[in-house]
Amino acid sequence: MFSPYVVVLRRPGAFQMSSTGFLARFPMAMIGIGEVLLVSSQTGSYALAGALSATGALANAVFGPLLGRATDRYGQSLVTSILVVTHVVTLTAFVVLVRESAPTWALFVSVTLSGGTFPNYGALVRARWAFLLAGDPPALRTAFALESVLDEVIYVLGPAIATVLAVSVVDFGALAAVGVLLVAGSVLFLRSRSTEPPAGGTSRRGEGSALRFPGVLSVTLAFVFLGGLFGAFEVVTVAFADEAGIRGWTGLLLGLYALASGLSGVVLGAVHLRMPMHRQLLVFSGLLAVATVPFPFLTSPWLVGAQCLLAGLAVSPVLINGFALIERLVPNARMTEGLVWSNTGIGVGIAVSAALAGSVIDARGASAAYWICVVSAALTFAVVLVSTPTLTRAWASAHDRPEVDIA
Numbered sequence: 001m002f003s004p005y006v007v008v009l010r011r012p013g014a015f016q017m018s019s020t021g022f023l024a025r026f027p028m029a030m031i032g033i034g035e036v037l038l039v040s041s042q043t044g045s046y047a048l049a050g051a052l053s054a055t056g057a058l059a060n061a062v063f064g065p066l067l068g069r070a071t072d073r074y075g076q077s078l079v080t081s082i083l084v085v086t087h088v089v090t091l092t093a094f095v096v097l098v099r100e101s102a103p104t105w106a107l108f109v110s111v112t113l114s115g116g117t118f119p120n121y122g123a124l125v126r127a128r129w130a131f132l133l134a135g136d137p138p139a140l141r142t143a144f145a146l147e148s149v150l151d152e153v154i155y156v157l158g159p160a161i162a163t164v165l166a167v168s169v170v171d172f173g174a175l176a177a178v179g180v181l182l183v184a185g186s187v188l189f190l191r192s193r194s195t196e197p198p199a200g201g202t203s204r205r206g207e208g209s210a211l212r213f214p215g216v217l218s219v220t221l222a223f224v225f226l227g228g229l230f231g232a233f234e235v236v237t238v239a240f241a242d243e244a245g246i247r248g249w250t251g252l253l254l255g256l257y258a259l260a261s262g263l264s265g266v267v268l269g270a271v272h273l274r275m276p277m278h279r280q281l282l283v284f285s286g287l288l289a290v291a292t293v294p295f296p297f298l299t300s301p302w303l304v305g306a307q308c309l310l311a312g313l314a315v316s317p318v319l320i321n322g323f324a325l326i327e328r329l330v331p332n333a334r335m336t337e338g339l340v341w342s343n344t345g346i347g348v349g350i351a352v353s354a355a356l357a358g359s360v361i362d363a364r365g366a367s368a369a370y371w372i373c374v375v376s377a378a379l380t381f382a383v384v385l386v387s388t389p390t391l392t393r394a395w396a397s398a399h400d401r402p403e404v405d406i407a
Contacts, residue, residue, distance in 0.1 A: 024185025025121030029158025034174030056115025068340030145269020215394030218387035227349020228376035260312030
């Protein structure tokens, strides 16, 4: 089962690129909770902490596609280096301003700048895989599966490490770790020049938004609702465990969801289904929608844990096929921006649904708030279903285009 992963990692530069990319993007699961823990510790306001964290996430979603386009045009090394330096400076300013009780507007300005300049390493790594494995779609999907599994590992370990650093060491410990890991990972990642896609330059092929390519908007919109599922699920599960008097089980319940997703991702990356990716996206998003339905009706933590395992199995296949589909629909010269758009969709969905879930929990309780997860999963499937004709035509057209399209 693991031989396909060994094969892709043996490509020249692949292991170094993937491992250093893992290190560089590890902070993405720490920065949000690190901001909440710092601000709530200094001000005592979770409302302000949540608003600042959401602002940073939304800034990243808004600026991400523009920075992705710049990365495609001028190259990963140049743009990412500038972003890393800017992010570390503005994140440091945010920490200082919070600890010095600066005016609220200054906090929002600094968190907007730091969030907007956080590099999207998930897209950078996948763009490198697309360049490295051009002409070998099965191997590329294996590589994308590997990165999705690594993302699951990051989101299981990242929040736990951030919490320990901020609670047991110093209140800005998580954000300090974000800066250190980002700089160290970026230096190592950018040294792997052999896997870096060539810059697209200023050719006409690179003009306009990547959303204009058929099918890309559909996948991005589906990922908005998928992000809605992720954002609501985390918040609601924390509240469910709290209501059940088992707050200490929160990590376990979320971990089961991520574990199942990671395992299914490993399997999907090791096998090569004959079904086209857009059809697989439809099937797995449908399975995810069905598997999410029981959550509002469950009152036992044991049943919720079992359902987390079941529902989690469909998560990675949706992500893997969505990212792989973007890779086929977008020319190589626009790959980073295309992948950033999908990440942006997820980020917007997470930010909006997390805030909405909090309001529903306060008004109706955790079980009622699980309906946000159900509706989000259903809308993910609905978007893919309605977009099937568009995705079918786009897949046929993209399948005929040359794999290398840099000009």
